[in-house]
Amino acid sequence: MFKKVPGTKDILPGEIAWWLKIEESSRRIFSLYNYQEIRPPLIEDVGLFNRSLGESAEIVQKQMFLIRNNQDTYALRPEGTASIVRAYLENNLDKTNSFSKLYYTGAMFRLERPQKGRLRQFHHLGCEVIGSYQPQVDAEVISLGDRILKESGIKGYRIKINTLGCSQDKKELSSSLRKGLKDKLGQLCRECLVRYERNILRVLDCKNESCREVVRSLNLSSSHICKECADHFKQVREVLDSLKINYEVSPYLVRGLDYYTRTVFEFVHPDLGPQQDALGAGGRYDNLVKNLGGPEKGAVGFAFGLERLALIHQTPGHQDTGTPGNLVYIVTMGEAAKKEGTKLLDYLRLSGICADTDYEGRTLKGAMRLANDLKAKFVIIIGDDELKKNVVTLKNMSSGEQREVKSEDLLGELKC
Numbered sequence: 001m002f003k004k005v006p007g008t009k010d011i012l013p014g015e016i017a018w019w020l021k022i023e024e025s026s027r028r029i030f031s032l033y034n035y036q037e038i039r040p041p042l043i044e045d046v047g048l049f050n051r052s053l054g055e056s057a058e059i060v061q062k063q064m065f066l067i068r069n070n071q072d073t074y075a076l077r078p079e080g081t082a083s084i085v086r087a088y089l090e091n092n093l094d095k096t097n098s099f100s101k102l103y104y105t106g107a108m109f110r111l112e113r114p115q116k117g118r119l120r121q122f123h124h125l126g127c128e129v130i131g132s133y134q135p136q137v138d139a140e141v142i143s144l145g146d147r148i149l150k151e152s153g154i155k156g157y158r159i160k161i162n163t164l165g166c167s168q169d170k171k172e173l174s175s176s177l178r179k180g181l182k183d184k185l186g187q188l189c190r191e192c193l194v195r196y197e198r199n200i201l202r203v204l205d206c207k208n209e210s211c212r213e214v215v216r217s218l219n220l221s222s223s224h225i226c227k228e229c230a231d232h233f234k235q236v237r238e239v240l241d242s243l244k245i246n247y248e249v250s251p252y253l254v255r256g257l258d259y260y261t262r263t264v265f266e267f268v269h270p271d272l273g274p275q276q277d278a279l280g281a282g283g284r285y286d287n288l289v290k291n292l293g294g295p296e297k298g299a300v301g302f303a304f305g306l307e308r309l310a311l312i313h314q315t316p317g318h319q320d321t322g323t324p325g326n327l328v329y330i331v332t333m334g335e336a337a338k339k340e341g342t343k344l345l346d347y348l349r350l351s352g353i354c355a356d357t358d359y360e361g362r363t364l365k366g367a368m369r370l371a372n373d374l375k376a377k378f379v380i381i382i383g384d385d386e387l388k389k390n391v392v393t394l395k396n397m398s399s400g401e402q403r404e405v406k407s408e409d410l411l412g413e414l415k416c
């Protein structure tokens with residue numbers, strides 16, 4: 001028998017209700033904030049990601065699924081931002097709208113070592129605002145993420161924010177880090193030694209305790225942040241305070257991709273474990289639109305990992321309290337009742353009621369057991385007696401109450 005590819009997941013019928021619910025509630029929230037959906041393709045020219053994320057990013061170095069076709073190399077998208085900026089520029093959205101608020105959801109692919117909460121195919125739910133440098137927009141995006149988590153019933157998460165400053169500030173931080181770490185390389189983990197060479201800022205948010213200790217010992221300050229960037233960050237915090245969003249400033253929070261500048265943030269949850277505690281993350285990327293050949297446009301966005309939200313949803317205190325389904329299940333006894341049942345089934349469905357029946361000729365007891373397994377809200381029983389009286393027997397599965405209802409009154413009874 002074939003097995004699924006490691007790091008992929010079947011989303012089974014029993015899980016789908018949660019997925020539909022979070023997609024539906026997020027779409028509603030995005031619309032309230034005036035965001036519109038965009039659906040770029042799943043494959044892109046690999047160069048797009050090399051250029052956007054930076055050649056030294058881990059994703060580019062070792063996590064891209066590549067497809068070679070003659071001279072061209074395509075990548076299965078590892079994230080959404082680069083594709084969306086590409087689509088924004090290619091379709092001249094910058095010319096029709098100086099300010100675009102976009103959201104997206106869909107599969108992403110990264111060739112990672114699979115583990116809990118770390119898949120090779122996973123789903124992002126995210127947004128991008130392109131065309132503004134205003135700190136209010138950073139705060140809007142963070143508060144939007146917070147609203148999505150709240151309305152999906154996710155509890156116990158924290159919001160961490162930081163500022164990386166502009167490109168010049170990032171350069172200064174990189175060089176003071178390089179100086180500070182030079183004599184402490186022996187205390188860093190293997191991955192941080194590679195980061196030291198290729199992407200030194202990532203050493204700051206290594207989860208390894210010995211690396212954290214080294215970073216703490218450097219006593220880094222925020223003196224590399226220029227006045228404009230410090231002001232920007234102050235205003236982001238002021239808006240968040242005014243919106244009563246709980247956040248903490250986390251000076252060691254950096255994001256692994258080259259394109260981030262100024263505000264970066266993460267939504268973290270302790271139940272995901274210490275190694276990968278982010279439910280979602282994002283930040284400002286003021287240089288990316290220009291870097292991909294467009295005009296100077298400030299931009300900010302985030303993405304949640306839906307599988308990680310699903311993991312948290314499965315932990316105690318998060319499950320729905322057994323909301324009943326809305327299925328009406330028809331059980332018939334005898335040939336004449338079966339014919340009547342088939343017509344009633346069609347009528348209920350046409351009337352917008354979710355209905356099903358037992359096609360297998362089970363006994364009354366067997367059919368009732370099945371209705372119970374299907375979490376039916378009502379069962380309609382039709383036998384010779386009911387046919388004679390022109391009624392059906394209606395059983396309310398949660399109260400157990402059972403009574404005869406006239407055919408013409410049935411719809412009203414089911415809808416209440």
Ligand code: AMP
Nearest residue numbers: 117118119122278279280281304305308
């Ligand atoms: P990133 O683009 O890496 O900032 O990812 C944004 C969010 O996507 C993370 O906070 C995770 O929730 C989720 N995510 C990233 N990589 C994976 C993965 N390999 N498997 C599952 N979820 C992921």
